[in-house]
Amino acid sequence: MTPILEAHKVWKSFGSIRALRGITLDISENETVSIIGPNGAGKTTLLRILALLERPDKGWVRYRGEKVESGEKHRGEITMVFQNPAFFTGTVADNVGYGLKIRGMDKQTIRRKVREALRAVNLAGFEKRKIKALSGGEKQRVALARALCIEPRVLLLDEPTANLDPPNCERIRRVLKRIKKNITVVIASHHLGLAKTVADRVAYIHQGKLLEIGSPEQIFGKPRHRLTKLFVEGKLV
Amino acid sequence: MSEGLIPIVLRSLMVSGTATVLAATWSLPIAVKIGTTHFRGKKIVRDFFNAMIGIPTVALGLVLYLLLSREGALGFLNLLYTPSAIMLGQALLITPLMISFLMHAIEEVNPLIKETALTLGASEREANRVVLREAKKGSVLATVAGFNRAISELGIALMVGGNLAGTTRVMTTEISRVVSGGDIELAIQLTIVLLSIAFTSTLILNRLRGSE
Numbered sequence: 299m300t301p302i303l304e305a306h307k308v309w310k311s312f313g314s315i316r317a318l319r320g321i322t323l324d325i326s327e328n329e330t331v332s333i334i335g336p337n338g339a340g341k342t343t344l345l346r347i348l349a350l351l352e353r354p355d356k357g358w359v360r361y362r363g364e365k366v367e368s369g370e371k372h373r374g375e376i377t378m379v380f381q382n383p384a385f386f387t388g389t390v391a392d393n394v395g396y397g398l399k400i401r402g403m404d405k406q407t408i409r410r411k412v413r414e415a416l417r418a419v420n421l422a423g424f425e426k427r428k429i430k431a432l433s434g435g436e437k438q439r440v441a442l443a444r445a446l447c448i449e450p451r452v453l454l455l456d457e458p459t460a461n462l463d464p465p466n467c468e469r470i471r472r473v474l475k476r477i478k479k480n481i482t483v484v485i486a487s488h489h490l491g492l493a494k495t496v497a498d499r500v501a502y503i504h505q506g507k508l509l510e511i512g513s514p515e516q517i518f519g520k521p522r523h524r525l526t527k528l529f530v531e532g533k534l535v
Numbered sequence: 536m537s538e539g540l541i542p543i544v545l546r547s548l549m550v551s552g553t554a555t556v557l558a559a560t561w562s563l564p565i566a567v568k569i570g571t572t573h574f575r576g577k578k579i580v581r582d583f584f585n586a587m588i589g590i591p592t593v594a595l596g597l598v599l600y601l602l603l604s605r606e607g608a609l610g611f612l613n614l615l616y617t618p619s620a621i622m623l624g625q626a627l628l629i630t631p632l633m634i635s636f637l638m639h640a641i642e643e644v645n646p647l648i649k650e651t652a653l654t655l656g657a658s659e660r661e662a663n664r665v666v667l668r669e670a671k672k673g674s675v676l677a678t679v680a681g682f683n684r685a686i687s688e689l690g691i692a693l694m695v696g697g698n699l700a701g702t703t704r705v706m707t708t709e710i711s712r713v714v715s716g717g718d719i720e721l722a723i724q725l726t727i728v729l730l731s732i733a734f735t736s737t738l739i740l741n742r743l744r745g746s747e
C-alpha cells in the first residue's frame with residue numbers, strides 16, 4: 299500500500315540540540331501508528347514535522363506521494379492536536395466550528411457538524427459552554443472534536459492523555475478506537491496502554507533516532523532493541 | 536483671528552482620529568509580522584520601536600516641515616499647512632507606539648493559537664486574524680494610547696499645520712496661541728476639553744477591558 303505520509307531521513311536541530319537524527323517513517327492510509335519514547339526523544343518534533351509546522355533541516359516529508367515544500371497546501375488535511383491545546387476565546391461551538399467556518403460552510407451545516415463531532419467525543423450538548431468552564435479532560439476532548447470536525451485525512455495527536463485522570467484517559471482511548479477505522483492517526487504518547495490497545499504499529503524513538511517499529515505485540519512482547527525493552531518495562535523514562 | 540471652540544474641537548477629533556486610523560492600517564500588519572515570526576535581529580527591531588515612542592514631536596515636525604516645504608522632497612504634494620500634513624505627521628508620530636503596544640499584545644498570545652488555526656486549514660492571513668482577535672485588549676489599548684498621543688501633541692500641528700484659523704487650527708495650537716495672547720480663560724476651557732477627551736477615551740478603554 300502506498301504510504302499517505304512519509305518522513306525520509308529527517309534531521310532537525312534547535313541550536314545545539316539535535317532533536318531528530320535521520321528518522322525514516324512511512325504511515326499507510328487509515329493506519330494508527332503510536333510513537334513512544336522517553337522524554338526529549340523527539341516525538342513532538344517529529345509530529346510537528348509531519349504536521350508541516352516545522353521544516354526538516356535535512357531529509358523530506360512526502361504526503362500522498364508528493365514531496366511537501368510548503369505546509370500551506372495540505373493544511374487542514376493533516377491536523378494536529380497539541381499536548382496542551384490552545385483555545386480561541388468563545389464557546390465550545392466557536393472552537394469546534396472554526397475549521398468549517400473558514401471553509402465558508404453555512405451556519406446550519408456548521409451547527410450540525412459541530413453537534414456530531416461533540417457527540418463523537420461524548421460531549422453532546424456542550425456547544426454553548428465557555429471553554430474556561432471546562433475541565434482538563436473535557437478540553438482535551440473539545441480539541442479532538444475540533445480536529446475531527448474538519449474530517450482530516452491524517453490526525454496527529456501529541457500526548458492526548460497527558461495530565462488526565464484514568465477515567466478521562468479511558469474516554470479518549472475509546473474515542474480513538476472508534477474513529478481509527480476511517481482516518482490515519484499518529485499518536486505520540488507516554489501512555490503505553492494507549493499504544494498497546496489502539497495502535498496498529500508502534501515506533502520506539504530514542505534521542506532522535508527511530509530504533510524499532512513493529513506491531514504492538516512485537517514491541518511490547520518481544521522487543522528487539524535493548525532500549526525498547528527497558529522503556530516498555532518502565533525502566534527508562 | 537479667532538474661531539469658535541466647537542469647530543476647533545471637532546477638527547482636532549477629525550485630524551487625530553484620521554491619523555490614528557492611518558497609523559493602525561500600517562502598524563497592524565507590521566506588528567503582526569514581527570510579533571508572530573522569529574527572525575535574527577528581532578530584539579533590535581523591537582528596541583528601535585520602543586525607543587522611537589519618545590521621539591520629540593518638534594524633531595519629527597521639523598523633518599516633516601523640511602520634506603513638505605516647497606524645496607523639500609515631498610514639496611510637490613502641496614501638503615504643508617493643510618490638515619493632511621498634520622494627519623500624516625501625527626500618524627508617523629504614533630506609529631512606533633502603536634506597533635510597540637500591538638507587538639507586545641500579540642506576543643502575549645499563546646503561539647499555539649496561530650498553529651492551531653493553521654492546522655485546522657487557516658491561511659497565514661486567517662491565522663493572523665485569529666491572533667489579533669485574541670490580542671483584542673492590547674489592540675484597543677494601542678489605538679486609544681495612539682489617539683491620546685496624537686490629539687495632545689503640539690510640535691507637529693504647529694510646524695506643519697501652521698495654526699491657520701478655519702483650516703489647521705487644533706486644540707493644542709489654539710491653547711498655545713491664546714496663552715501667548717493672554718486669553719487664559721479660553722486656554723483653560725480648551726485644556727479641560729482636551730483632558731476630558733483623553734480621560735473619556737481611557738475610561739472607554741477600561742470599560743472595554745473590564746467587560747471581557
